[in-house]
Amino acid sequence: MAHSLIVIGYHLQKNQSNYEDLGGNYFDPIQSDSLKRYSW
16 A cells, blocks of 8 residues: 555656545446446
8 A cells, every 4th residue: 555655646746736536426426337337
């Protein structure tokens, strides 16, 4: 996990961007579309 945090920090500094939290509901619409596609 430490490696992942270091890589994220590196890319944020390299691109001079701020971290933006996508929120807890970010993946809900994505997963609902895939569930509809694979349901009978």
